[in-house]
Amino acid sequence: MRITVLGCGRWGSFLSWYANKQGHAVKLWGRDTSFNYQKLLQTRTNDYLLLPQNIQLTNSLEEAIASAELIFIAISAQELRGFAKQLNSLDLTNKTFVLCMKGLEMNTGERLTRVFKEEIQQPVHVAIWVGPGHVQDFVQDIPNCMVIDSEDNDVMKRIVDGLGSETIRFYYGEDVLGNEIGAAAKNVIGIAAGILDGLGYTSLKGALMARGTKEIARLVKAMGGNELTVYGLGHLGDYEATVFSKHSHNRRFGEAFVRQEPFEKLAEGAATVKALLQLSAKYEVELPICQAVNDIVWETQDAQKQINKLFMRPVKFENL
Amino acid sequence: MRITVLGCGRWGSFLSWYANKQGHAVKLWGRDTSFNYQKLLQTRTNDYLLLPQNIQLTNSLEEAIASAELIFIAISAQELRGFAKQLNSLDLTNKTFVLCMKGLEMNTGERLTRVFKEEIQQPVHVAIWVGPGHVQDFVQDIPNCMVIDSEDNDVMKRIVDGLGSETIRFYYGEDVLGNEIGAAAKNVIGIAAGILDGLGYTSLKGALMARGTKEIARLVKAMGGNELTVYGLGHLGDYEATVFSKHSHNRRFGEAFVRQEPFEKLAEGAATVKALLQLSAKYEVELPICQAVNDIVWETQDAQKQINKLFMRPVKFENL
Structure with missing residues (x-):
């Protein structure tokens, strides 16, 4: 699959590393002004991992999104609404997004999938990725169990089939609301x-x-x-x-x-x-x-x- | 209340120490051949606590049971059946027993309250005491929450009223089976x-x-x-x-x-x-x-x- 990861902090950089390891074509997006992005651009490394050369770093949202079949978002939860507004200016028709953050909107109590859908005024698929797992462990092949949840079973299946491995064993979630709040x-x-x-x-x-x-x-x-x-x-x-x-x-x-x-x-x-x-x-x-x-x-x-x-x-x- | 504790290992000795601290008249029973019993008899201490002088140590089951209004049992779970047979030779009419061990009978899968009732052929009240709590913490007044469960609400209330404190906050259980298995x-x-x-x-x-x-x-x-x-x-x-x-x-x-x-x-x-x-x-x-x-x-x-x-x-x- 062509996979894009938006956000290049600890979890975003790991997701790109991991998706690449599962054989996918991966782009990793970060803001040009981001310290994490600049560091990866210059050294291809951070405190957790070394980014293989075939992962393409980009600071262009348009380029990151255009060809992607699956898009992971890993930014700060409180920044999601503003970021989604920005994304909505691009053509996202039928794209699949996986929200990988754990949070709720502070001033409204709103769940992130709700925040996202409120701002994205286009037909998209949305899933979430939750559960335990330390980047520090995964890069050493220490396994864990995680959950993909979505109201759309086909979307869940596509993500789990593409990303499951001996290191990350996925379960299908059955309750997006409960998993987001939890x-x-x-x-x-x-x-x-x-x-x-x-x-x-x-x-x-x-x-x-x-x-x-x-x-x-x-x-x-x-x-x-x-x-x-x-x-x-x-x-x-x-x-x-x-x-x-x-x-x-x-x-x-x-x-x-x-x-x-x-x-x-x-x-x-x-x-x-x-x-x-x-x-x-x-x-x-x-x-x-x-x-x-x-x-x-x-x-x-x-x-x-x-x-x-x-x-x-x-x-x-x-x-x- | 007049309280007797049967079993003088770590948990039994603590129960007697704690019941005494709550102002009850306490007897602590152990087998004459038990290392723990002999050590308490000679030194009034073990690795965890110092037993106040007004806790009466005894190796006579008959004496331990006779005057007790509330009897805690803290022995090895696998020894309960044999011990209950032995207890049944005494007059236990209307006595209240609290089982404080966590286990199931190995060869039958039987719950301890069932094992106990099978062997005690007399009308008695039975409760269990479960939940977290380290003796090492309690003797330093570090608090915890625990559970008293019984099919008899009056029995639960009597135990919680008599033993609850700022150190041990009790909840009433609502499912003896679930709590024993758990x-x-x-x-x-x-x-x-x-x-x-x-x-x-x-x-x-x-x-x-x-x-x-x-x-x-x-x-x-x-x-x-x-x-x-x-x-x-x-x-x-x-x-x-x-x-x-x-x-x-x-x-x-x-x-x-x-x-x-x-x-x-x-x-x-x-x-x-x-x-x-x-x-x-x-x-x-x-x-x-x-x-x-x-x-x-x-x-x-x-x-x-x-x-x-x-x-x-x-x-x-x-x-x-």
């Missing part, structure tokens, strides 16, 4: 995990997993999705990478935050938690863990007090 | 996690969590329980302690096993996996992860091959 929300649970680590409450991460999945499952169900999706690869399956890994950006952010240590930039989960609270209000679903993360990160509430409050809620039945 | 099965997932760690596949533990919970949930559902119970504190909530902690006995067993390093004794999950395969056959539920653990631990199959086999199953929909 994939985004795991970053918030990651921040919560970091907060627990920072307070010396690492052993509470078990309870965090059980209670965190439950509140996100409640939300997905209220929104019309399948609550069981949350317990699949896209949310729970990503907890190793997010809740436990020392590499997790969101977990490290939470830990540094409560320890009042410097941290280079805001984690994606900090935007996502605001989106989730929009959804909490709209669908009238209580999200106590998300609320606590929000109050600690955005309202400068005391972390220890918020965690105690979570624990001091009245005794209750587990499935509530 | 609490036992998490030890098998712990062995699987150790196998992954031993093979250098730590990042697959995310997929293990998603796929492991799913197969146990399928089993619980087929047995007549609620599949969501598996995602509660009793199974998933115990994964931090079992799948990730360096202290987890089952995880360390799995890791040492594939590395062919010596390991002092068989982990409880090694017995439980045999029980789960009995249930798999009886209820016609596929348990691929449990099967792989069994084949590696009991059938000396190659771990790498078994893990690859798990990954090479055909692409499929996630909820299957």
Whole structure:
């Protein structure tokens, strides 16, 4: 297949490397002003991998899109709306897009496939790629399981047939809404995990997993999705990478935050938690863990007090 | 309340220490021939805690039981049937027992409450205590959430009212079957996690969590329980302690096993996996992860091959 990857950060550069390895003709697009793009252009390498010569780097969106049969998007979630507006000025008729980011629009709570479809006023196919997997592992052939989800089964099949391998075993998703909410929300649970680590409450991460999945499952169900999706690869399956890994950006952010240590930039989960609270209000679903993360990160509430409050809620039945 | 704890290993000695701290009158029973019992008798201490003087140590089952309003049992799961036979020779009328072990009878697949009721031919109340929590944390007042489950709501309430604290926050369980199967099965997932760690596949533990919970949930559902119970504190909530902690006995067993390093004794999950395969056959539920653990631990199959086999199953929909 002719595959284009839009975005050349860690995940975008990996996707191009991986698609090339599966035998596809790959173009990798980045903005001319992007540090990542310039570095790849000059050195064909970054912190994670070496880009083979037959991957074509380009800063022209038009060229990147024109011949592509499959287009992966891997940019910052909060930039998707603006980027989609830009894409919409090109002819995208019947193109297939795969959104590879995990997030929700901060100010609206909107899912990324919805944001994308709102801005792309043309007939296109859309899928998402979620689930666990570290670039650092994949480039060493350490395998993992991931999920492709789409409302269009033929699109899913085409992506899985073209990209599945002994390194990435794909499952077909069955609930785009649940997978999008779940994939985004795991970053918030990651921040919560970091907060627990920072307070010396690492052993509470078990309870965090059980209670965190439950509140996100409640939300997905209220929104019309399948609550069981949350317990699949896209949310729970990503907890190793997010809740436990020392590499997790969101977990490290939470830990540094409560320890009042410097941290280079805001984690994606900090935007996502605001989106989730929009959804909490709209669908009238209580999200106590998300609320606590929000109050600690955005309202400068005391972390220890918020965690105690979570624990001091009245005794209750587990499935509530 | 007058509380008796039967069994003076790590968990039993902690239960007596904790019940005493909540203001109850506590007796702790152990066999006269038990190393743990003799050590507590002579030093009032073990590797985890110092036993206050007002906890009465006894090796007389009759004395331990006679005045007790609430009796905790914390012995090896495989010894429960024999122990219950022995208990049944005493007058137990209307006594309340709380089973605090996590296991299934190896040769029958039977749940521990069933084993207990089969042997106790008297009218008694039975509850179980499951969920995460390290003795090492609790003695330092690091809190956690746990579950009391029973078919009798009054019994649950009595236990939670008497034992809940700022250190242990209890939830009421709603599915004894699901909680017993889940609490036992998490030890098998712990062995699987150790196998992954031993093979250098730590990042697959995310997929293990998603796929492991799913197969146990399928089993619980087929047995007549609620599949969501598996995602509660009793199974998933115990994964931090079992799948990730360096202290987890089952995880360390799995890791040492594939590395062919010596390991002092068989982990409880090694017995439980045999029980789960009995249930798999009886209820016609596929348990691929449990099967792989069994084949590696009991059938000396190659771990790498078994893990690859798990990954090479055909692409499929996630909820299957």
